[in-house]
Amino acid sequence: MKISNFTDKDVPDQSGRVFFVTGANSGLGYQAAKLLASRGARVLLGCRSAEKAEAAMADIRAVYPEADLRFIPLDLGDIQSIHAAVKLVEEEPRLDVLLNNAGIMMPPREETADGFESQFGVNHLGTFALTGLLLDKLAEGQAPRVVITSSMAHRSGKIDFDDINAEDSYSQTAIVIASLFTLGATDVSPGMDPDNPTCPETPNWSTNKTMELTPKMMEGTKVLLAEGAVDAGLPDRLRMMLADNPDISEVWLRSSGGNARAGNEAGRVIREADALIITRIPQGWTCFSACNFVFMGGRARIVEPGAHFMVHMFTMTNDRNAINYSIEMGTDSTVGLIGEVEQASALLATEDNDFLIRMAVSLKLLSEVMYKTNAVKAEVGDKSTRRCLTNDEALRYNVANVGG
Incomplete structure (x- = not known):
């Protein structure tokens, strides 16, 4: 490292x-x-x-x-x-x-x-x-x-x-x-998304409708696999899992996002745990949106080469892909999306900013990346609505603070 x-x-x-x-x-x-x-x-x-x-x-x-x-x-x-x-x-x-x-x-x-x-x-x-x-x-x-x-x-x-x-x-x-x-790296490599050329066309972020937590021994180290959508019940499940398994030293994440407030709270659960817990995005896995906040809870954070820390603009009001994905996830997810975005998007952005800043992420991540990412896909020009950080960017913005 x-x-x-x-x-x-x-x-x-x-x-x-x-x-x-x-x-x-x-x-x-x-x-x-x-x-x-x-x-x-x-x-x-x-x-x-x-x-x-x-x-x-x-x-x-x-x-x-x-x-x-x-x-x-x-x-x-x-x-x-x-x-x-x-x-x-x-x-x-x-x-x-x-x-x-x-x-x-x-x-x-x-x-x-x-x-x-x-x-x-x-x-x-x-x-x-x-x-x-x-x-x-x-x-x-x-x-x-x-x-x-x-x-x-x-x-x-x-x-x-x-x-x-x-x-x-x-x-x-x-x-x-x-x-x-x-x-160096190409802008659009095979398997990358033409509209979001820094990100994979088919992200490996799990299809679980709620985040599943699975303790597992990896080469003598106990890690917690956290896979699936961030849901409202995640913070409580995560808190209980860490209490029942005090020897967990790492949390490995892959997720398509989900409930941002639950992601914020889950990040705090990790940060406030008795043991120093490392959060990691393993090679080939993608951590998107609300998952970012869970990841930022780690005191030591690793984005492995070939892993994807994927960000987007905070509000997704007219992001058709996000709406379609929420529909696929079920009625509750769609209602939650509408409620989150239409009724509280400004408040949520403020909370997200505050969480990221308190987790010591560089303010430049907000100004140079997140605020410059389209909330809605453009018909012409830059069509990207997502951005995957390079390993150098992850370290520079203090998203990761340990090299993979």
Whole structure:
């Protein structure tokens, strides 16, 4: 696990480990190389320029005289250079981490030594080739991993597969975004909702009409599976369940939402429990609407990679999907929706705001996400009415305070 306010001071001793950092003579690559060297790691600096690499190593050794550094000539725009670099790395007794940091951004149109548009060739193809060629070496390392730095710009990315090499048209900005897009997450991946592209088309949030609470042992830890719609009786059932099972240490959630006030109260039940309880959204599960408030009750909160913390605007008066879903859930649910939304939506929004704020969630979640999400599906333009936070956003907004 990693904490959300992780800093360089939290990096443990790396003695005996070998890191290969590309683009290590400046920027993030240089800072990573310097920090890792300070923790005792052997750092291989992959750089195009020998002069700049030597200068970077001299600067690091000026601060850390015992730094274990080696320059690896590397031009990601030249497959021959990549093969040569791999041969040098394979001379090392081991390789534990490949940090793919090198990249270029918005140059005039030019091509790599292999004939590819430079940004696409360096940022994606070269990095892909280097990683693939080093996988066998990495497999011999201790807890090996590949880290790829990218940019939030990939969210605007769109790949023109009919002009993949940008021969017919060239936009410096569009190409760099597309090259980042191939390394980062896509806006609409297979299985994602076209109208709500950050969210799954078929969320795994359970079809239970009321939230079922099931204690279960997971690898020696007692967890509580909380699955289904948040109903008015949930707080009392949850309070009783925790009292009868004081050894429960985590609550795992998947839910399509439901009664927001009950969600608020259930969150408080978790927060006020005698034991420190972790709330978790496991990989592949979705926690939507009122479920969010139950989740926020955890003092430690985890949204696993591949899990979905799904939010929407507080009022859903004309949200046809919400109404249809409530009808499917039965008459009581539909009446409850009408009563909640039409008679008390303003009050409910105030209560929700107050709960989120007191649970220490960043106010920016409200201003930057929830208040900018449509309450009703638009006919044109942005049709989204839901938003699923990325793992980085969940940590930044303090929705999650422990990394998954």
